[in-house]
Ligand SMILES: [Fe+2]
């Protein structure tokens with residue numbers, strides 16, 4: 098049985114409250130305009146409309162340089178989705194998906210989101226398909242997991258508090274970390290906080306019909322995968338958290354507050370309890386984290402902290418293995434049900450892949466995620482261009498362009514996803530060109546509000 102919820106069309110609204118930023122966001126338009134462009138593309142707006150959005154971002158960037166506080170919410174257009182069909186489902190009624198961030202007293206001002214959407218869109222037939230894939234999941238998916246005794250553990254890369262040399266090792270770690278610039282630290286903290294919200298991601302996987310862990314300790318290969326994936330991921334936030342704590346350069350209390358707020362806020366990636374959508378989302382996200390941790394590894398090496406480079410590199414390697422596993426599931430869906438897989442891929446791209454920690458809040462800065470995204474963009478840790486590159490990678494990984502025998506609706510979806518990466522790239526280049534001017538500085542509570550210059 099499946100249930101349709103939220104069938105009504107809502108009026109799009111942005112954030113209710115106006116952010117008071119601590120970041121001098123002259124360059125905020127970089128991210129915002131890229132996001133607007135992606136939003137526009139995701140929702141079939143034409144190119145000229147997208148570019149006018151980019152240009153208005155540029156003028157706001159100028160006002161930011163003169164000290165005006167910005168609300169990025171004003172830059173992000175509310176999307177009106179044009180459905181291309183229900184991925185893996187039979188629901189024909191239109192569901193309008195409207196991302197919103199609202200603030201609620203229940204979370205002491207932390208952001209929360211509500212979407213008007215289907216929450217159960219997998220048809221009984223598609224659910225049966227996942228049941229029939231249990232043997233496949235056991236033989237093909239589970240081998241992507243590593244046995245615990247072959248896995249690295251955070252303690253392997255941290256000073257040993259039981260050893261006599263502990264204090265010396267901490268001192269060495271702190272000396273190495275002293276050379277890490279503040280903007281880089283902000284990226285590392287943001288990545289760590291994202292990893293630390295792991296309970297949210299396990300919850301998300303356990304919303305998916307046909308693959309969720311029905312009991313909490315289900316012997317089904319899908320349940321085994323979800324728990325073991327979570328257990329592997331748990332080491333990421335753990336290691337980064339302890340490493341950053343030992344550097345002595347970050348405000349751990351502010352970071353811990355941010356993690357608490359973030360887990361409390363949760364996340365709705367708009368996957369509708371539908372594993373077709375869910376595994377497109379996880380394929381994308383694992384690759385995004387692979388790129389981000391890979392870049393923080395590369396930068397750590399350049400800044401002279403080879404041990405931190407190893408830490409980030411290890412995490413990136415895990416993300417890559419997880420990406421391969423999730424991509425393998427979607428590859429199988431393309432093999433067994435190309436129509437449903439194509440519609441799912443297009444649907445997630447139209448909705449836009451929301452970043453897992455986009456509701457982050459430290460109790461002070463209401464546009465914390467936008468500011469963190471901006472720093473990641475400017476330092477090259479994760480950029481709007483990466484979004485297009487990931488899409489293109491997945492299009493190639495699943496041989497999307499060569500899928501045959503599709504209905505006209507799925508052919509349209511195919512054309513859409515294949516044309517999207519170059520379009521996003523083109524719009525991003527135009528947006529970037531408009532905002533690369535003027536001095537930019539930022540400060541975050543995570544680093545005791547030290548002010549730093551943005552590249
Ligand atoms: Fe991770």
Ligand SMILES: [Fe+2]
Pocket residue numbers: 330382383386416419
């Ligand atoms: Fe991951």
